[in-house]
Amino acid sequence: MPSVLPLSAALLSLLTAAPKTPAPAAVTGPSPQVAERLIGAALTEGHAYARLAELTDGIGPRLSGSEGEKAAVAWAKRSFEADGVKVWLEPVKVPRWVRGTESGRVPGTERYREHRLALMALGGSVGTPAEGLTAEVIEVRSLEEVAALGEKVKGKVVLFNHSMSVAADYGKAAALRTRGASVAAKAGAVGMLVRSLATASLRSPHTGAMRYDEDGPRIPAAAVSVEDAELLHRLLAGGPVKVELKLGCQTLPDADSFNVVAEVPGREKPREVVLLGAHLDSWDVGTGAHDDGAGVVMVMEAARLIGKLKPAPRRTVRVVLFANEENGLKGGRAYAEAHAGELANHVAALEMDAGGFKPLGVALRAGPGGAELVAPWLKPLEALGAGSIVQGDAGGADISPLIPARVPFVGVKVDSSRYFDVHHSEADTLDKVDAKELAQATAAVAWVSYVLAEVPGVLPRPEAPLPAEAPKAPSAAPVGAPKPSAP
Amino acid sequence: MPSVLPLSAALLSLLTAAPKTPAPAAVTGPSPQVAERLIGAALTEGHAYARLAELTDGIGPRLSGSEGEKAAVAWAKRSFEADGVKVWLEPVKVPRWVRGTESGRVPGTERYREHRLALMALGGSVGTPAEGLTAEVIEVRSLEEVAALGEKVKGKVVLFNHSMSVAADYGKAAALRTRGASVAAKAGAVGMLVRSLATASLRSPHTGAMRYDEDGPRIPAAAVSVEDAELLHRLLAGGPVKVELKLGCQTLPDADSFNVVAEVPGREKPREVVLLGAHLDSWDVGTGAHDDGAGVVMVMEAARLIGKLKPAPRRTVRVVLFANEENGLKGGRAYAEAHAGELANHVAALEMDAGGFKPLGVALRAGPGGAELVAPWLKPLEALGAGSIVQGDAGGADISPLIPARVPFVGVKVDSSRYFDVHHSEADTLDKVDAKELAQATAAVAWVSYVLAEVPGVLPRPEAPLPAEAPKAPSAAPVGAPKPSAP
Numbered sequence: 004m005p006s007v008l009p010l011s012a013a014l015l016s017l018l019t020a021a022p023k024t025p026a027p028a029a030v031t032g033p034s035p036q037v038a039e040r041l042i043g044a045a046l047t048e049g050h051a052y053a054r055l056a057e058l059t060d061g062i063g064p065r066l067s068g069s070e071g072e073k074a075a076v077a078w079a080k081r082s083f084e085a086d087g088v089k090v091w092l093e094p095v096k097v098p099r100w101v102r103g104t105e106s107g108r109v110p111g112t113e114r115y116r117e118h119r120l121a122l123m124a125l126g127g128s129v130g131t132p133a134e135g136l137t138a139e140v141i142e143v144r145s146l147e148e149v150a151a152l153g154e155k156v157k158g159k160v161v162l163f164n165h166s167m168s169v170a171a172d173y174g175k176a177a178a179l180r181t182r183g184a185s186v187a188a189k190a191g192a193v194g195m196l197v198r199s200l201a202t203a204s205l206r207s208p209h210t211g212a213m214r215y216d217e218d219g220p221r222i223p224a225a226a227v228s229v230e231d232a233e234l235l236h237r238l239l240a241g242g243p244v245k246v247e248l249k250l251g252c253q254t255l256p257d258a259d260s261f262n263v264v265a266e267v268p269g270r271e272k273p274r275e276v277v278l279l280g281a282h283l284d285s286w287d288v289g290t291g292a293h294d295d296g297a298g299v300v301m302v303m304e305a306a307r308l309i310g311k312l313k314p315a316p317r318r319t320v321r322v323v324l325f326a327n328e329e330n331g332l333k334g335g336r337a338y339a340e341a342h343a344g345e346l347a348n349h350v351a352a353l354e355m356d357a358g359g360f361k362p363l364g365v366a367l368r369a370g371p372g373g374a375e376l377v378a379p380w381l382k383p384l385e386a387l388g389a390g391s392i393v394q395g396d397a398g399g400a401d402i403s404p405l406i407p408a409r410v411p412f413v414g415v416k417v418d419s420s421r422y423f424d425v426h427h428s429e430a431d432t433l434d435k436v437d438a439k440e441l442a443q444a445t446a447a448v449a450w451v452s453y454v455l456a457e458v459p460g461v462l463p464r465p466e467a468p469l470p471a472e473a474p475k476a477p478s479a480a481p482v483g484a485p486k487p488s489a490p
Numbered sequence: 491m492p493s494v495l496p497l498s499a500a501l502l503s504l505l506t507a508a509p510k511t512p513a514p515a516a517v518t519g520p521s522p523q524v525a526e527r528l529i530g531a532a533l534t535e536g537h538a539y540a541r542l543a544e545l546t547d548g549i550g551p552r553l554s555g556s557e558g559e560k561a562a563v564a565w566a567k568r569s570f571e572a573d574g575v576k577v578w579l580e581p582v583k584v585p586r587w588v589r590g591t592e593s594g595r596v597p598g599t600e601r602y603r604e605h606r607l608a609l610m611a612l613g614g615s616v617g618t619p620a621e622g623l624t625a626e627v628i629e630v631r632s633l634e635e636v637a638a639l640g641e642k643v644k645g646k647v648v649l650f651n652h653s654m655s656v657a658a659d660y661g662k663a664a665a666l667r668t669r670g671a672s673v674a675a676k677a678g679a680v681g682m683l684v685r686s687l688a689t690a691s692l693r694s695p696h697t698g699a700m701r702y703d704e705d706g707p708r709i710p711a712a713a714v715s716v717e718d719a720e721l722l723h724r725l726l727a728g729g730p731v732k733v734e735l736k737l738g739c740q741t742l743p744d745a746d747s748f749n750v751v752a753e754v755p756g757r758e759k760p761r762e763v764v765l766l767g768a769h770l771d772s773w774d775v776g777t778g779a780h781d782d783g784a785g786v787v788m789v790m791e792a793a794r795l796i797g798k799l800k801p802a803p804r805r806t807v808r809v810v811l812f813a814n815e816e817n818g819l820k821g822g823r824a825y826a827e828a829h830a831g832e833l834a835n836h837v838a839a840l841e842m843d844a845g846g847f848k849p850l851g852v853a854l855r856a857g858p859g860g861a862e863l864v865a866p867w868l869k870p871l872e873a874l875g876a877g878s879i880v881q882g883d884a885g886g887a888d889i890s891p892l893i894p895a896r897v898p899f900v901g902v903k904v905d906s907s908r909y910f911d912v913h914h915s916e917a918d919t920l921d922k923v924d925a926k927e928l929a930q931a932t933a934a935v936a937w938v939s940y941v942l943a944e945v946p947g948v949l950p951r952p953e954a955p956l957p958a959e960a961p962k963a964p965s966a967a968p969v970g971a972p973k974p975s976a977p
Contacts, residue, residue: 060724061602074603115548116561118777121916205692205917206776230919237547237920289693290605429608430692432717433724 033457038383041308041453045446050307052438054082054300055359059290059433066126066287067327068099068258075283076261079299079324083265086307088322092261095337097327099258100126102287103251107225109234110137114241121228122196123208123288124252125180126330127215128224131194135249136160136223138193142239146179146186157191160246164198164232170423176200177211184224185216194248195224198232203424206230210286211427212330223250260284260326262334265303267310269318269456276319276345277455278410279305279448280354280401282328289431293422297359297436297444299324305449309456316456318350325401328356332400339404346408350461353413354399355448358426360417361440362447364393368412370463377413377462380454389415389447411462413455415447520944525870528795528940532933537794539925541569541787542846546777546920553613553774554814555586555745562770563748566786566811570752573794575809579748582824584814586745587613589774590738594712596721597624601728608715609683610695610775611739612667613817614702615711618681622736623647623710625680629726633666633673644678647733651685651719657910663687664698671711672703681735682711685719690911693717697773698914699817710737747771747813749821752790754797756805756943763806763832764942765897766792766935767841767888769815776918780909784846784923784931786811792936796943803943805837812888815843819887826891833895837948840900841886842935845913847904848927849934851880855899857950864900864949867941876902876934898949900942902934 065071083090107120141159167176184195199209281298285291326334397414552558570577594607628646654663671682686696768785772778813821884901
């Protein structure tokens, strides 16, 4: 199929361009009629939300290596086929971490009676012995503070009690969650707790990825609810406090999974690819409605709607539903590796992974002149409040391995201010997604994708990345790297 | 002690009144200097909040019959003694219901994969068999709908999926939680689920009391999170849905507990009692910070501050920290019974049980002329926004057994609009109580209590209650009756 379709598209392009003589097809741009069709369909058909219900209510949680993930892959393939969009699977080996049963408590003392802790092991953590792990807590605010405490950390459970209160704080706090256990273990700690990275809490723990240094000791790591972090802080003000942790989590052998890849071949430059990404995996809690079910259905819907256009856009629109964003980024890396030879022809990559919220505008990571290429075509999004180029970097964890190839990134920014109320928690469920906002964001994604595939020129490629931005070796890569936050 | 102190107070009253000859002490009223002292202390000393930390962080959950409840009784007695306030314990037999382990799930089908349910057994529920109970769900909105469904209810788990969205809806929804299991069982249901009575949810189940008809079948009953009620609703739109419930709860033999009673004897009319009530018990989840730790510390603080006044107010201010409000109301009933002979001298009863929120004003349930007696003295609360008589009934579950004795009720209304975000859930913890708002409400309670104890006249007693308002026989009494909601 891949060899046949581009040919037909090229032929079609020749045929449609035939009547006009001197003016090349390249001078026409995205059409207002297409704007009506794409935006009208996204706003009125409710197709993205219905798909999100299938994925969240029908499939549910879909952590890498789980049965849920397998079911999600099959569902995605089936859905693209139903939409008449060409689809295939590309193999990815993914980690398989399982949670098991878990609990925590603050044993009672003379000063206070026992408290139960609302906690969740972090993804990738080792478990505790079956009888649990009991140790004194030592509270810090930063990774640096651990080193400064020296000997005091030895034999303790380190509590990283940061001050995240708004979505914009996520990036900084995420470093504590990801790196905290190794930093604490290196200083002699026996366990690690992190205050949940949350902007709202009803005693709700939020899980997330962590990783161990290859050469360092591995200690159990869990997120406690904001309330429990504050409780520990208050109890510590009165003297020593012990916690007991029982984490049944473990890492099983890697599992076979897939990136689900689908595309609408371009009519004129089929080898030029506009990549639309989202991740199909989720954590094992909640049903991954905002993270990243919403992104998945937005890019699927963009492909479905663009796939119905006659003629097809100039360039190929390719959707990648990445495997294993949450706890390994194996899907993003596998795509970059498998498609290394065609990354020079990836003219843009757009990842949706900040929730199914109302769109705010378009962000770019491109060379000089990028904004001038895109901005004139955003007028159809003005009535949705998304008709401008907005500040803030474009990107996403799954497309970050494309940075060395200098692929231009485009982002449809959404209002993620409430994303971290539910992110990585049991509360990330369908009811949290507003069908209207999801439809609006879907319309923006569909239109921007079409613009990128149809606009006469292509985005200038960004400068070569600084060394620090290049993806690191797999063992040290930014697993569960911070998501782009709302501007 | 009780026989000695009133005498001393009466003597003191005679002594202080001695110099003045014709003007009787009765013409003087609450003093502005006392307003300064009470309100100033409540707003600046932070004593109520510190006490609330002791009760919530130090003692924690305190369900009737539990070790936590015993510890709370001892703490309250000790605290009154430390405050120099006379205190004693009055025995109450309380039910002892224990939760055990519990879980629920929606087994997977062709249409959807398995979902876990976030649920909590309702207090008083029987357990399921150890292997669980599996049955189809049938969804209703009201008790009446169960009867209308007839045979269709047989063998099913009835889901009461009401529409509570604001605090004012609580009363209506609470009837479903309290009565739903018996109504469903009578129609042949084998289990009962109720959508949590909550105004916010992050997959957070909210427990609460239920009761069985004496002569009816007893089926297991639990609250599911709002999210899970909505999930079941969506799944039911596509066909039959089964749930599996495993509830390990059971009712053990009644336990010995106590109402904690404390008082500041009146200087002139020590037999006239202004009763300040709150309940010391809580549910077994969360730490009962708003429900009703806040009420407890407010009335304790009122007694502490009034107890330091020289001279004491004209009448006795008595605090009752009731046992077992949540799942039996045995404390409220025991008080009414033990003090039946002096209820005619209870000139007012004020119960704080709607959370530790900012005060909004004063509500009354009294005979004609009651507002005229109290309103002139509320000026000192104006700067706190609580200086007026407000609409809405005064009352409270624990003082409801005083209705037949026509005791006038006074309420310091607080802004309970966010009370049901955390009420009866794991999230009812100290961090949810704003120290400023708690101090403001405490100031209002202290001042209003003093006014009632000092004002020359007494509130006219309300009309005799309508028969429907009289407390019913114990077996049919409104266990866990709706709390007064915010005006």
